[in-house]
Amino acid sequence: MKRVYLRMNIIIRNYAIMKSESITIKDIAKALNLSFSTVSRALKDSYKISEPIRRKVREYANEHHYKPNLLAQSLRGNKGRSIGLLLPAIPNSFFSEVISGIESVANEKDYKLIITQSLESYDKEVRSLSYLSWHSIDGLIVSVAAETTSFEHFKALQEKGTPVVFFDRIANDINTHSVTTDNRGGAYKATKHLIEQGYRRIAQITSPPALFITTERLAGYKEALQEAGIAFNENYIKYCDHGGMDFNEIQTATEALLAATPAPDAIFTASDRITIGTLTVLHKRKMKIPEDIAVIGFSNFSAPEIFNPPLTTIKQPAFEMGRQAIELLLQLIESKRPIKQFEKRVLSAELIVRESTGKNKRFYTG
């Protein structure tokens, strides 16, 4: 009963906001016979205002559903209360989940989100950045494009005073907050798991070598190999320079691996796009997984268990990553004094074992 009442209340209030021409500070001032500055101050108790007036103003404002005009506030402070978001691609299980995490906080804190996608292209990334800058964003959240090797454009923005937070694909030489998965640890877990399952010739199809995530994942991979006394084989590492935006790139990589002698007995794919591409090629070639070759993916698929076969994955906490990225950004935006001590948050990745990495039945000792 009570619940219904509350809900109705909310709805009615919202309707009112949507319908009525919204009132301004001036209206309140006129109605209450005050100056607008007093009203403004009463609303945000920013200054010494007597209690009775403050109350009167608040009450009137509430009753009439006063909402500050965001456009005016923006113009005044030259702050649009908006956050730029620059990422490789929206329709991507990982990034769309990150966006969702970011959106959840942005809405709550009344920040607009301006989303742009680089589609892994350096040029588009630079263009997007100046676009966002023009829209006077208060801050930026980025995951850099696969093609990007220089980070000057981010530095330029930062020097102009716009706070930047990187997630997942970070620009390592830019000093700011960042949130990443424990790529090294994740790759280590993945590789170790494969070794434990009896695989020895473990290949990796991954993002471009210039990206920090790539080197980290390579490091974790090497670490696990070394621990097991397996020699590192350069030929088993294939890079996708466009982050797999181009299927051919993945196909070429996969086929090169299959053609190697000896061919790998397991593949570690570094992103969902790459995983899809690789699996597509393997299926096309009628290869059995894991009998012919095992596959493990760094992934964010919503249901890897319905794949053929159910895919073993290293799952990244995408939603949480988004949440934390925007939290860090808001911290930078809203802090009074400039922040110099930056946080590099590392979220752990989880190994979820499914069938694509079943025991290697043709175990060998080579």
Place this chain on the structure above:
Amino acid sequence: MKRVYLRMNIIIRNYAIMKSESITIKDIAKALNLSFSTVSRALKDSYKISEPIRRKVREYANEHHYKPNLLAQSLRGNKGRSIGLLLPAIPNSFFSEVISGIESVANEKDYKLIITQSLESYDKEVRSLSYLSWHSIDGLIVSVAAETTSFEHFKALQEKGTPVVFFDRIANDINTHSVTTDNRGGAYKATKHLIEQGYRRIAQITSPPALFITTERLAGYKEALQEAGIAFNENYIKYCDHGGMDFNEIQTATEALLAATPAPDAIFTASDRITIGTLTVLHKRKMKIPEDIAVIGFSNFSAPEIFNPPLTTIKQPAFEMGRQAIELLLQLIESKRPIKQFEKRVLSAELIVRESTGKNKRFYTG
């Protein structure tokens, strides 16, 4: 050679924009000894301005990378040059692709996108709407939540003068532009395909009955059944009231179908979320697809061919739907006189046959 030069050029220009404190109309006016109104008018040739002055202003503006302050323009016109986007969920293969389509046009036309998700909840939808309204959006693109049965909140916004365009899940009794898939035709194709493959007891797990997409899909389904002389069986239709946000909902539906006598020999799932849920349940029960039961999905998965088994789908043109939705919206926003004749665009859906609907080998005549 030429290309490199051009590219460098773009980058340098963009850097300049990002670095320098951007100049204003006043700066130009001062430098050229003109009044701001003249400068303003020269820049948008809105008024009679002599050619030499126009040229001088334009040149100066270009040289100094003048970009109008969007915040100021917004305040003046009470138009934020921003578009609200309200959809059930961002991390969803269909919607994220739609967003991508919308984004591609929005960026090009310098519109900000304010994205909100309803998570299929009516309450959250209403709240999102007033949130968007507060942010003085110029227009709204919506796909309504599964829970929604009343559309008053949209009407309120519309009456306030904000143009609205619906896509996919439309509010049928609101008079405005919309873009949908040919749901009826798609469902017809799906059902007919199943029939042709030898299935007779065809079930449907679908969205709530209040949604237009649901009734349309049901209509197409019935049409195909009737054409084949198969009686419609109410028990074979299961609705997911929360659009499948809750896995239990799907599980219950699927299990109810499997428990029916006679159990269906094929299931038509109406969205990716539902498809995932249904397949998960079927796999958990070790049912073979299509031997034990066939599955076809209304879908937008990026790679249904790597599923177990490769999934037959009715594919919706999601990106294109997004593009058309925003095009229609911009048409409404930018039109001088009020538009009264509304367009209901219907994009056709494509049947892609894969293994999950292989021939029914235990063909029967019942």
Place this chain on the structure above:
DNA sequence: GTTATTTGTGCAAACGTTGGCATTACATGA
């Protein structure tokens, strides 16, 4: 009962743009 100090309030400018109106200069027609 003066003079400081505090407390509360109002005035006005500013953010960058735009557009109505006023003004100027010059040309046209009677």
Place this chain on the structure above:
DNA sequence: TCATGTAATGCCAACGTTTGCACAAATAAC
């Protein structure tokens, strides 16, 4: 020559907010 017309430009207010400064009134200190 004077009125009228027109083209080009300038002036100024407005959009809604915030905030430094001024000022009045009330309180405190001497």
